[in-house]
Amino acid sequence: xxxxxxxxxxxxxxxxxIRAAYLFIxxxxxxxxxxxxxxxxxxxxFSLNEINILGGGNGYSLTFKGIVSYxxxxxxxxxxxxxxxxxxxxxxxxxxxxxxxxxxxASILNxxxxxxxxxxxVFFVPVILATGIVGLLNSWDLSYxxxxxxxxxxxxxxxxxxxxxxxxxxxxxxxxxxxTSAASGISSIVNASGLQIFIFLAAFQxxxxxxxxxxxxxxxxxxxxxxxxxxxxxxxxxAVNAVYTVVDSFTQxxxxxxxxxxxxxxxxxQYSTAMAMYIIYLTGLGLIMAVVATALARMIKNxx
Amino acid sequence: MxxxxxxxxxxxxxxxxxxxxxxxxCYLILKPFVIQFLGACMSVEDLNDITVEKIPKHFxxxxxxxxxxxxxxxxxGTITLTISFFSALIQVMVCALIGYGIARFEFPGxxxxxxxxxxxxxxxxxxxxxxQYLQFRYFGLLGIDVNLIDxxxxxxxxxTVGLGLKQGLYIYLARSFFLGLPNDLENAAYIDGASxxxxxxxxxxxNARTVLMTIFLFSFCWHWTDTSFxxxxxxxxxxxxxxxxxxxTGVKETLSSVMVQRAAVLLIVVxxxxxxxxxxxxxxQSISRSGLAN
Numbered sequence: 001x002x003x004x005x006x007x008x009x010x011x012x013x014x015x016x017x018i019r020a021a022y023l024f025i026x027x028x029x030x031x032x033x034x035x036x037x038x039x040x041x042x043x044x045x046f047s048l049n050e051i052n053i054l055g056g057g058n059g060y061s062l063t064f065k066g067i068v069s070y071x072x073x074x075x076x077x078x079x080x081x082x083x084x085x086x087x088x089x090x091x092x093x094x095x096x097x098x099x100x101x102x103x104x105x106a107s108i109l110n111x112x113x114x115x116x117x118x119x120x121x122v123f124f125v126p127v128i129l130a131t132g133i134v135g136l137l138n139s140w141d142l143s144y145x146x147x148x149x150x151x152x153x154x155x156x157x158x159x160x161x162x163x164x165x166x167x168x169x170x171x172x173x174x175x176x177x178x179x180t181s182a183a184s185g186i187s188s189i190v191n192a193s194g195l196q197i198f199i200f201l202a203a204f205q206x207x208x209x210x211x212x213x214x215x216x217x218x219x220x221x222x223x224x225x226x227x228x229x230x231x232x233x234x235x236x237x238x239a240v241n242a243v244y245t246v247v248d249s250f251t252q253x254x255x256x257x258x259x260x261x262x263x264x265x266x267x268x269x270q271y272s273t274a275m276a277m278y279i280i281y282l283t284g285l286g287l288i289m290a291v292v293a294t295a296l297a298r299m300i301k302n303x304x
Numbered sequence: 305m306x307x308x309x310x311x312x313x314x315x316x317x318x319x320x321x322x323x324x325x326x327x328x329x330c331y332l333i334l335k336p337f338v339i340q341f342l343g344a345c346m347s348v349e350d351l352n353d354i355t356v357e358k359i360p361k362h363f364x365x366x367x368x369x370x371x372x373x374x375x376x377x378x379x380x381g382t383i384t385l386t387i388s389f390f391s392a393l394i395q396v397m398v399c400a401l402i403g404y405g406i407a408r409f410e411f412p413g414x415x416x417x418x419x420x421x422x423x424x425x426x427x428x429x430x431x432x433x434x435x436q437y438l439q440f441r442y443f444g445l446l447g448i449d450v451n452l453i454d455x456x457x458x459x460x461x462x463x464t465v466g467l468g469l470k471q472g473l474y475i476y477l478a479r480s481f482f483l484g485l486p487n488d489l490e491n492a493a494y495i496d497g498a499s500x501x502x503x504x505x506x507x508x509x510x511n512a513r514t515v516l517m518t519i520f521l522f523s524f525c526w527h528w529t530d531t532s533f534x535x536x537x538x539x540x541x542x543x544x545x546x547x548x549x550x551x552x553t554g555v556k557e558t559l560s561s562v563m564v565q566r567a568a569v570l571l572i573v574v575x576x577x578x579x580x581x582x583x584x585x586x587x588x589q590s591i592s593r594s595g596l597a598n
Contacts, residue, residue: 013494017409020500024405025417027398028475031465032420035436040427042435105329108322115326117584122330124580125337127522128573131470132529133545137569187332195522199477202518206484236480243425244473251428262430271434278431286426 047275069276077273083257084281087250088288094192095245099238102193106200107230120201126194130248192248196241203234246289250281257281337570344368344567351559370554371567375547384528384543387459392523394463395471396516402466403478404504408490421479425472429532440537458537469526469533474519481515482508521583525576544572 022029047069049062073080109120129135207230215225250258265274339358343351347364350356375381406417429436440458442449452458462468466475489511493503509516527534531545539546553564 016500018411021405021409021411021414024401024409024504027464028402028417028421028466031462031467032417032424035439035462035465035467036420036424036432039432039435039439043432046434108326111322113319113322117581119326119330120584121577121580122333124577124584125333125573128525128529128576131526133531133548134529134569134573136531137548137565186329190329190332198518198522202514203481205514206481233484236484237477240473240477240480243422243476247426247428247473258428265430275431278428282427282431286423289422289426 043275044279047272047279049272051271065272069272070280072273073276073280077277079260080257080277083260084277084284087255087257087281088285091246091249091285094189094249095242097189098193098196098245099241101189102196102241103200103234103238105193106197106204107226109197109201110204123197124194126191127198128194129191130194130252135252192245192252195244195248199237199241199244200234203237204230207233243289246285250285340566341570344371344563344570346563348557348560351557351563367560367563367567368571370564371571374551374553374564375544375568375571376542377544380542380544380547383541384545387456387534387538387541387543388524388527391459391463391468391527392520394460395468395474395523396520398464398466399471399474399478399519400509400512400516402475404482404508406475407479407482408485418479421472421475424467425476433536437536453537454540456538456541459534462537469523469530471523474523477519478512478515481512485511517583517586521580524579528576529572544568548572 046062048064048066050065050068052061052063054061105123109116109123211229212225215229220228249255252258261274261277264270264277342358342360344367345363345365346356346360347362347366350360350362350364353361402421406414406421437453440452440461443452443457444450452461459468463471466472485508489507490503493507498507529545530543531549534541534543535546535549548565548568551561551565553561555561555564
């Protein structure tokens with residue numbers, strides 16, 4: 001009896017599924033339609049106008065100026081283009097480094113060893129450190145507190161010791177520079193990998209242990225298990241982490257470009273120019289990400 | 305036999321390597337905090353003494369007392385806890401719905417929505433901060449402009465529509481997780497005659513515990529320390545973070561005042577670490593559970 005009606009049932013299920021899908025994402029649709037898009041358009045409109053704040057709490061007035069702010073940002077401002085290119089360069093180096101590092105650390109923290117709970121908790125600290133008051137207070141220190149900060153002190157000291165050590169081994173000078181700069185970069189990489197490590201770690205929890213056991217019984221090496229089981233299981237999270245790393249590396253409270261634009265907007269009263277800079281930079285970044293994503297998707301497709 | 309020995313040796317070497325690596329990295333992470341902690345433990349005379357560098361000569365609870373007084377923990381702690389807990393709860397629920405909707409259904413406009421999620425993640429809130437502020441300042445409700453600033457409404461509304469603090473990330477995270485679930489899970493439920501909502505609540509959500517807990521944890525922690533979001537839309541709420549930011553330390557000297565703020569930040573972070581300890585216990589438990597389930 002059930003079979004005879006199944007054709008009809010499938011069609012209606014498909015239709016119900018589409019309706020359900022829209023219900024599930026309804027909050028986001030409202031958010032996009034009533035908040036995100038209108039406010040982005042307004043910000044874009046601000047970048048095309050000159051904003052004059054009227055005194056006495058009367059709001060502001062706009063004077064249409066066209067693409068003046070864009071011209072100013074690209075051709076007249078002596079810092080923006082340089083900062084933007086530096087920031088993009090930084091992102092290109094950091095994304096793969098942080099992804100590999102956090103995957104590596106996550107797989108170690110996922111193993112059973114004594115003190116694992118403590119180690120995991122310590123590695124969680126950078127997540128808290130990343131934003132809000134904790135990050136803010138730490139970034140203050142860099143600029144004015146006592147001239148030297150605990151963090152840079154720690155790194156600086158170890159960097160000096162390292163270069164002394166390498167010099168005593170008759171290391172080539174350029175090679176020495178590479179090694180020491182990588183070493184001093186470790187701290188910044190660790191502190192930027194907090195969230196990524198825990199996203200990977202959570203993803204590992206979804207890999208059933210029986211799968212590993214079966215693989216080892218079949219005689220797989222650790223290397224094979226990693227590439228054939230662990231890696232495919234966490235690859236969806238790889239994309240999340242990649243995008244987050246991009247976002248995080250330019251919204252950090254001590255990023256040069258970000259600080260510069262914020263200062264223009266709120267301390268120097270050049271709000272339209274600041275908005276234009278945001279829009280130029282984010283469009284560029286978005287385009288680069290789209291190109292990379294398409295290239296990767298094509299590579300994966302061809303690989304299969 | 306010799307092969308076994310070699311294996312033993314290798315795993316021993318690996319353990320040593322792992323210990324050195326993890327220990328070294330933990331040292332890197334914790335060192336600034338230890339220095340801050342020691343700094344906050346210094347007495348005022350130690351701060352002015354050039355010979356005292358990192359380890360205080362005279363331990364003193366002066367800065368800690370001032371920090372506790374500044375934070376006004378009973379009041380601001382309750383406010384922070386309420387805001388963080390409910391924001392995180394709403395964000396988890398909304399992200400689960402949206403993430404599931406995007407990941408598991410085929411519908412017209414799916415690609416567009418996915419692109420929007422990435423854009424929301426990518427665009428720093430500072431870009432649309434002012435228009436958004438104005439929108440809540442003059443919120444059009446049935447033709448009347450209502451001022452929603454300085455109430456819990458902006459936080460509530462933004463979290464509900466997926467635009468809360470770092471929510472793009474959570475939506476994307478939930479989506480990625482749901483993409484990886486096996487199709488059999490739902491198909492079996494549908495064949496058994498379960499409706500779509502029923503399947504979602506009783507089959508999918510119990511399987512998504514790890515990712516939901518992760519989102520809750522991140523969201524809670526970031527709301528807890530947040531200074532950019534809450535303080536703008538709900539500036540009357542005296543959260544712990546805003547108390548530190550205002551910096552009414554009651555100490556005149558700059559250096560000493562900074563030490564009070566540092567001590568306060570360390571105090572704020574402690575509950576989050578305790579929360580994480582519980583979460584981490586859950587991480588371990590869920591391994592055995594998912595092992596059983598499969």
